[in-house]
Amino acid sequence: MVFNEKIVNPTELRHWEGKIELYWVYTSGSAGDEFFKALKKGKFIAAKCKECGKVYFPPRIYCEYDFSETEYVNISGEGTVRAFTVARLDKDEKPLEKPEIYAIIDLDGTDGCIVHLLNAKPEDVYVGMRVKPVLKAKNKREGRITDILYYKPS
Numbered sequence: 001m002v003f004n005e006k007i008v009n010p011t012e013l014r015h016w017e018g019k020i021e022l023y024w025v026y027t028s029g030s031a032g033d034e035f036f037k038a039l040k041k042g043k044f045i046a047a048k049c050k051e052c053g054k055v056y057f058p059p060r061i062y063c064e065y066d067f068s069e070t071e072y073v074n075i076s077g078e079g080t081v082r083a084f085t086v087a088r089l090d091k092d093e094k095p096l097e098k099p100e101i102y103a104i105i106d107l108d109g110t111d112g113c114i115v116h117l118l119n120a121k122p123e124d125v126y127v128g129m130r131v132k133p134v135l136k137a138k139n140k141r142e143g144r145i146t147d148i149l150y151y152k153p154s
């Protein structure tokens with residue numbers, strides 16, 4: 001039995017012991033696919049609305065405001081810290097060897113942002129800080145978000 005099974009007879013309703021069976025497929029979509037292909041090459045792209053000029057990051061194939069087509073545009077991947085948090089404990093609440101900083105970064109030339117690890121000393125980070133991405137070595141990239149190792153102050 002899978003989770004999306006359709007129950008038409010209420011007497012068939014039941015509960016699960018242990019783990020619930022869940023199946024899903026997540027895709028990044030055609031614009032996301034273009035982004036990851038570009039990232040594998042070491043480039044960042046966004047999508048600009050041909051009508052209103054809004055620049056989407058992550059890229060979209062159409063504008064959410066006027067439903068117009070977009071076109072891919074190159075961006076630097078650099079940006080400005082909008083917000084951040086410092087994690088000092090791991091998921092099991094054990095102290096981390098080194099605090100981890102997660103930041104929301106407004107990307108230059110876009111109306112969007114990215115959430116990523118920021119490699120800096122917590123006491124040096126501030127809202128408005130300029131940052132740039134550090135990518136894996138070209139031969140190690142897989143076309144995944146983890147191709148961006150972290151952001152660092154620029």
Ligand SMILES: [Zn+2]
Binds near residue numbers: 053054064067
């Ligand atoms: Zn638009």
